[in-house]
Amino acid sequence: MSKILILGEHDAKTLNPATHKCVTCAKAIPGSHITVLLLGADTAAVAAQAAAIQGVDEVVRIDRAENAHPLAASFAPQIAALATGYTHLFGPSTSFGKDLTPRVAALLGVPQVSDLMAVDGAYRFRRPIYAGNAIVTLEADPARILVATVRVASFEAAPSGGAATISSRTLDVSLPSHTRYVGVHTGATDRPDLQTAARVVSGGRALGSAENFKLLFDLASKIGAAVGASRAAVDAGYASNEMQVGQTGKIIAPQVYFAFGISGAIQHLTGIKDARTIVAVNKDPEAPIFEVADVGLVGDLFQVVPELSRLIGA
Amino acid sequence: MQKIMVCIKRVVDYNVRVRVKPDESGVMLEGVKMSVNPFDEIALEEALRIKERGTNAEVLAVSIGVADTQQQLRTALAMGADRALLVQTDQPLDPLAAAHALLAIAKKENPDLVLLGKQAIDDDANQTGQMLAALWNRPQATYASKLAIDGTKATVTREVDAGLETIEVDLPAVVTVDLRLNEPRYVKLPDIMKAKKKPLDVIALDSLGVPSPVSFKIVKTEPPAQRQKGIMVKDVSELVDALKKKGLI
Ligand SMILES: Cc1cc2nc3c(=O)[nH]c(=O)nc-3n(C[C@H](O)[C@H](O)[C@H](O)COP(=O)(O)OP(=O)(O)OC[C@H]3O[C@@H](n4cnc5c(N)ncnc54)[C@H](O)[C@@H]3O)c2cc1C
Numbered sequence: 407m408s409k410i411l412i413l414g415e416h417d418a419k420t421l422n423p424a425t426h427k428c429v430t431c432a433k434a435i436p437g438s439h440i441t442v443l444l445l446g447a448d449t450a451a452v453a454a455q456a457a458a459i460q461g462v463d464e465v466v467r468i469d470r471a472e473n474a475h476p477l478a479a480s481f482a483p484q485i486a487a488l489a490t491g492y493t494h495l496f497g498p499s500t501s502f503g504k505d506l507t508p509r510v511a512a513l514l515g516v517p518q519v520s521d522l523m524a525v526d527g528a529y530r531f532r533r534p535i536y537a538g539n540a541i542v543t544l545e546a547d548p549a550r551i552l553v554a555t556v557r558v559a560s561f562e563a564a565p566s567g568g569a570a571t572i573s574s575r576t577l578d579v580s581l582p583s584h585t586r587y588v589g590v591h592t593g594a595t596d597r598p599d600l601q602t603a604a605r606v607v608s609g610g611r612a613l614g615s616a617e618n619f620k621l622l623f624d625l626a627s628k629i630g631a632a633v634g635a636s637r638a639a640v641d642a643g644y645a646s647n648e649m650q651v652g653q654t655g656k657i658i659a660p661q662v663y664f665a666f667g668i669s670g671a672i673q674h675l676t677g678i679k680d681a682r683t684i685v686a687v688n689k690d691p692e693a694p695i696f697e698v699a700d701v702g703l704v705g706d707l708f709q710v711v712p713e714l715s716r717l718i719g720a
Numbered sequence: 721m722q723k724i725m726v727c728i729k730r731v732v733d734y735n736v737r738v739r740v741k742p743d744e745s746g747v748m749l750e751g752v753k754m755s756v757n758p759f760d761e762i763a764l765e766e767a768l769r770i771k772e773r774g775t776n777a778e779v780l781a782v783s784i785g786v787a788d789t790q791q792q793l794r795t796a797l798a799m800g801a802d803r804a805l806l807v808q809t810d811q812p813l814d815p816l817a818a819a820h821a822l823l824a825i826a827k828k829e830n831p832d833l834v835l836l837g838k839q840a841i842d843d844d845a846n847q848t849g850q851m852l853a854a855l856w857n858r859p860q861a862t863y864a865s866k867l868a869i870d871g872t873k874a875t876v877t878r879e880v881d882a883g884l885e886t887i888e889v890d891l892p893a894v895v896t897v898d899l900r901l902n903e904p905r906y907v908k909l910p911d912i913m914k915a916k917k918k919p920l921d922v923i924a925l926d927s928l929g930v931p932s933p934v935s936f937k938i939v940k941t942e943p944p945a946q947r948q949k950g951i952m953v954k955d956v957s958e959l960v961d962a963l964k965k966k967g968l969i
């Protein structure tokens with residue numbers, strides 16, 4: 407039997423859907439027994455959400471005042487202490503999981519599989535390298551715990567309908583004082599979240615200004631989409647950091663992705679290749695984005711976007 | 721701030737379109753342009769700025785890799801590093817092995833700050849800094865987009881999914897850098913000449929006496945699934961029709 411421990415991600419109120427995707431990945435391992443681990447100051451609300459995911463057998467809570475913010479230096483020793491007896495430890499490939507999971511792996515003295523994208527067996531997996539230009543199949547030693555981050559864009563969210571048991575644990579682990587949380591600044595809006603949105607409208611350098619990005623926000627509002635951006639657009643200050651899509655930004659898998667004035671550099675494409683449908687608008691017919699687009703239109707975005715908003719709104 | 725250690729990885733240049741070998745044994749690296757990992761250039765630039773801001777810290781560039789990695793370390797010296805160290809090995813290392821080797825160097829050199837890239841663009845692992853911090857039992861601040869040093873502590877702004885998070889860490893600490901921390905300087909010809917005279921030491925990985933950590937077995941390397949070629953539409957109304965037909969709007 408595979409005993410799988412999943413590092414649940416949450417903001418105290420809501421369990422991040424990345425957790426549901428890790429569950430789907432874990433379920434692909436034959437004979438898996440799945441435990442979701444939650445660290446926080448008060449995880450009661452999110453524990454109930456985790457217990458309701460189909461396929462989860464157990465939810466373990468570690469509530470402690472110092473766990474109010476996910477500092478890897480504090481979380482990692484607690485997770486490492488709890489990991490004995492598990493065959494697999496999965497974190498999501500979000501900034502939370504990517505920061506934390508390798509620290510746990512090193513404490514456990516084992517290597518890590520990053521961005522696990524497909525399960526071929528309990529100890530056989532695939533993952534992308536070179537910005538997705540190559541896919542490697544890896545085999546791990548069953549004698550050791552297998553630590554991995556799960557590439558969330560590769561898995562559907564597990565549905566609800568489960569009723570796992572919830573238990574609380576206290577751990578006798580002393581936590582370092584060398585790392586302190588100060589605060590977070592979010593560009594939070596009531597728009598759909600980029601990583602889970604079914605529709606994403608994205609803009610590149612061609613937008614030319616933050617002001618012009620409003621065109622995309624208008625279209626996005628009309629169709630209930632999240633808004634993304636290329637690195638060039640973020641670097642130029644037209645869009646905020648958390649909007650970046652790509653190798654070093656967010657890897658997303660929406661139903662439909664609209665790329666306006668994005669050339670289609672490999673680093674950008676790696677972030678969208680799991681999108682069901684890619685729509686590209688670019689004034690250069692040779693732009694590489696057209697090689698991956700399902701629907702392409704050669705045209706000026708400043709003309710196309712307002713017209714599209716109008717026609718869709720009608 | 722006396723000393724900053726910057727970790728430099730030699731990787732396939734980001735402009736190269738990497739191809740898989742027909743026999744699935746790996747990717748084609750023969751004759752391909754190699755460069756400093758782009759994130760590591762940003763890490764080095766940050767170290768140089770901290771030095772130039774008046775701390776006058778020594779900037780040490782460290783790499784673990786094949787003999788030819790001296791080229792990338794010369795680039796680091798030309799950018800402004802004071803000294804370079806190559807831990808030479810012909811074995812490809814995974815992040816845990818790299819972290820063990822970097823730990824051995826950190827213990828010898830006692831830097832106040834270790835800067836790494838957030839990820840190497842070859843393996844896209846995003847692990848080494850976090851693993852080094854764990855093994856060294858020191859703070860980690862990953863994905864830094866802003867770094868302020870104040871005596872014995874650093875305040876780091878981190879690019880996280882939700883936006884920008886700020887944490888405070890005691891030094892020595894491990895910081896991994898993100899794209900927007902700075903824009904690396906260009907190397908000028910006189911700097912390349914000067915770099916030739918700067919110290920570049922080479923030691924064998926074996927001489928560090930670090931355990932050779934366990935790794936995964938690579939079964940095969942394949943090209944990614946290709947997307948089907950799509951359609952081109954003439955104008956916006958055709959675009960709307962195509963979207964409607966796919967049930968997307
Ligand atoms: C280590 C590394 C990591 C990176 N990570 C990422 C990443 O995560 N995400 C990412 O996006 N990039 C990333 N990049 C950058 C990437 O290589 C490209 O530079 C970037 O994606 C280009 O952005 P762009 O397409 O907006 O700009 P450009 O390449 O400048 O393209 C602009 C496009 O707009 C078109 N255009 C201009 N005007 C109009 C108009 N009026 N109407 C319609 N079309 C118009 C042009 O024809 C052109 O195709 C990374 C690079 C490196 C080195």
Ligand SMILES: Nc1ncnc2c1ncn2[C@@H]1O[C@H](COP(=O)(O)O)[C@@H](O)[C@H]1O
Pocket residue numbers: 727728729730757759760782783784785813815818835836837838839840841843844845846847848849
């Ligand atoms: N062999 C190496 N030599 C020096 N630095 C390395 C090496 N491998 C990884 N690093 C550092 O660790 C960072 C993250 O790499 P990775 O964990 O492989 O994505 C890189 O940007 C480098 O700064």
